[in-house]
Amino acid sequence: MVDMDWKRKMVSSDLPNSPKLSSKLHVTIPSPFKILPVSSPISCSAPALCSAYELYLRLPELRKLWSSRDFPTWTSEPILKPALQALEISFRLVFAVCSDTRPYINHREWNRRLDSLVTKQIQLVAAICEEDDEEEGDSAAPVSDGRSSLSLLPQLATWRRSEALGKKILSTIDNEMSRCKYTLGLGEQNIAGKPNLRYDAICRPNEIYSLKDNPYADHIDNQENQTLYIIHQILESWIYASGNLLNRIVSSIEEEKFEKASNDVYLLEKIWKLLAEIEDLHMLMDPEDFLKLKKQLQIKSTGKADAFCFRSEGLVY
Incomplete structure (x- = not known):
């Protein structure tokens, strides 16, 4: 007779004697992970330099607008209000660039960058508004049937120098706000007939526009x-x-x-990418004019240990 179990016996005979495997599963749990404090390599400028930076940008006045609560029960106002105000200030940047008559400025590249900058901001605003759609009752966004009468965007869409970009921005608002229950009410088509966000009451474009000039505007002749x-x-x-x-x-x-926190984390990531894009706009400034402005504003450090005085205190902290 043929032994059909010969392969198993052959293999087992070649193996060295080894202890039997235990039927119990042993799991090693690592010791608790300790988070060590890490000091930031970026330091803030001296208080005097920070104060000069804030006064130059009129940040104390801007903070009052950012932090104002016109609709206390609206949960998204602390985030959406400064976002809309940043968007409105961006319209002023479009106006400033289109008004620049210097022959050596690359208007074509500026238009590309401004289009990208405004588009990304509108996308972020739309994403915040989508999160806001889940709120109901007093926590919901304030809307109405009226459009904004104070925003600069409708003027950009009709001015010859900025007409193309202005109309492109209006089209972008229509596209990006399509998933929201309401739209911004800045002159976009709004074919669906959705209610408009009370943009003027939230953003306060007239107060934003009142901060259009910095303290050096009247005695520094420099477009940059x-x-x-x-x-x-x-x-x-x-x-x-x-x-x-x-x-x-x-x-x-x-x-x-946790789901809401996860969605907000993605929004935060997009904001950080937007901040990098805003910083990149410095590359389009004319180097000679900027160096001249640097001397005019006396942008410098007072010592080797001091940080560059145009570093944002809010960004460092």
Whole structure:
């Protein structure tokens, strides 16, 4: 007879004697992970330099607008208000660039960058509004049938120098707000007939426009002075919005609303990418005019240990 079990016996005979495997599963649990404090390599400028930076950008006045609560029960106002104000300031940047008559400025590249900048901001605003759609009752966004009468965008869409970009922005608002229950009411077509956000009451474009000039505007003849001023106002507005969004993420985690926190984390990531794009606008400034402006504004450090005085205090903290 043929032994059909010969292969098993052959293999087992070749194996060395080894202890039997235990039927119990042993899992090693690592020791608790310790988070060590990490000091930031970025330091803030001296208080006097920070104060000069804030006064140059008129940040104390801007903060009052960012932090104002016109609709206390509306949960998204602390985030959406500075975001809309940054968008409105961006319209002023479009106006400033289109008004620039210097022959050596690359208007074509500026238009590309401004289109991208405004589009990304509208996408962020739309994403915040989509989150807001889940709120009901007193916590919902304030809407009405009226359009904005104070925003600069409708003028940009009819002015010859900015008409193409202005109409493109209106089209972008229509597209990006299509998933929301309401739209911004800045002159977009709104074919669906959705209610309009009370933009003027929330954003306060007239008060934003009153801050269009910095303290050096009347005695510094340099076009880059206005450009630099507006760019940093947009930057600071989004930094403020991101801080409030970060606070909401922390609250959502503490309340175990993890899905909401996860959505906000993605929004925060997009804001940080937007901040990098805003910073890149400095590359379009004319180097010679900017160096001249640097001397005019006396932008410098007072010592080797001091940080560059145009570093945002809000960004460092």
